[in-house]
Amino acid sequence: MVRVGILGATGAVGQRLVQLLDPHPEFEIAALTASADSAGKSYREAAKWGLDVPVPDSVADATVVETDAEAIPDDVPLLFSSLPSSVGAAVEPDLAEAGYVVSSNSSNARMAEDVPLVIPEVNADHVGLIEVQRDERGWDGALLKNPNCSTITMVPPLAALDSFGLERVTVSTLQAVSGAGYSGVTSMQIIDNALPHIGGEEEKMETESRKLLGEFDGAAVALHDAEVSASCNRVATLDGHLENVWADTREEVTTDAAAEAMASFPSADLPSSPDPLIEVFEDPDRPQPRLDRMRGDGMAVSAGGLQETPHGLQFNCLAHNTLRGAAGASVLNGELLLREGYL
Ligand SMILES: NC(=O)c1ccc[n+]([C@@H]2O[C@H](COP(=O)([O-])OP(=O)(O)OC[C@H]3O[C@@H](n4cnc5c(N)ncnc54)[C@H](OP(=O)(O)O)[C@@H]3O)[C@@H](O)[C@H]2O)c1
Secondary structure: OEEEEEEOOOOHHHHHHHHHHOOOOOEEEEEEEEOOOOOOOEHHHHOOOOOOOOOOHHHHOOEOEEOOOOOOOOOOOEEEEOOOHHHHHHHHHHHHHOOOEEEEOOOOOOOOOOOOEOOHHHHHHHHHHHHHHHHHHOOOOEEEEOOOHHHHHHHHHHHHHHHHOEEEEEEEEEEOHHHHOOOOOOHHHHOOOOEEOOOOHHHHHHHHHHHHOOEEOOOOEEOOOOEEEEEOEEOOOOOOEEEEEEEEEOOOOOHHHHHHHHHOOOOOOOOOOOOOOEEEOOOOOOOOHHHHOOHHHHOOEEEEEEEEEOOEEEEEEEEOOOHHHHHHHHHHHHHHHHHOOOO
């Protein structure tokens, strides 16, 4: 078993990491960090536990420590980070320099040229960018990122459609409140309401998707040349981002061919990768957040409503934002790092 730490373990994504890592076949939780306010408390006391399963016994009485290299034991080679991005930007490079391998959810450095941004089923080969990163920065550790939760939802179906020559993507999202973290959206703002525009989210979808779908030549990642345009909206669902996507392709694409390309898109040979990766519905009113977010234990992407357009294909897609879109994505990247020998 590889001893692992969770940075930001008390937050919405941190709790999901605890839930996924507690029974994990390859990893064992050995460190839990949070802010100075939480440090010194037991995990049970520090975390405002919000999941519908009990706090695992293995961590309930563990002491939360501060988020720095001195507080984290040396024999914990892999750290999963779910820190606010400003905090991640400050501490993740120091931890990588100190020799830890950091698999991070935070949005800082996702577009940095020497930082791999990875969905293992889509672009596992980009993990090789760690060699470039280590050469350039002189790190013994490494920093690897998973993309934003709304980007993760649409990129696997887009990767499946790329065989038809993806030229332009337009997406509009209906994103769950858990995506904003525990203190992100108040009940007074969201009940009986929907909030257009999520600061920074549109830009993340427009740039991260092109890096994920880009080519890695052993030295750098060339962004995919598709134009991506996003409009992000917060709605009053708890978990699960639903997205309406219009994909323009160079070649004609029929709904049958698109459904086949999505349904047969391969999963990764890693413990947390679901098979199938993309579940395709024929019913036009699926996927739906409440009914479909837990498919593949919350790690599958669902697609439906496939329709030919004059320029390509229209479809809807859905993924669980704190599982496939955050904690599960990070755990999957940790599994990839282990398999590829980076630990
Ligand atoms: N929620 C999602 O669906 C989602 C999806 C993808 C990516 N993300 C990203 O994941 C990260 C975490 O999001 P979240 O929703 O889990 O946020 P959150 O619920 O607000 O949790 C933040 C965590 O970071 C800790 N923290 C805050 N300030 C700190 C500091 N100065 N030093 C050390 N630790 C500090 C908090 O500890 P305390 O409890 O001590 O304050 C808590 O453990 C963000 O970067 C977010 O953008 C979230």
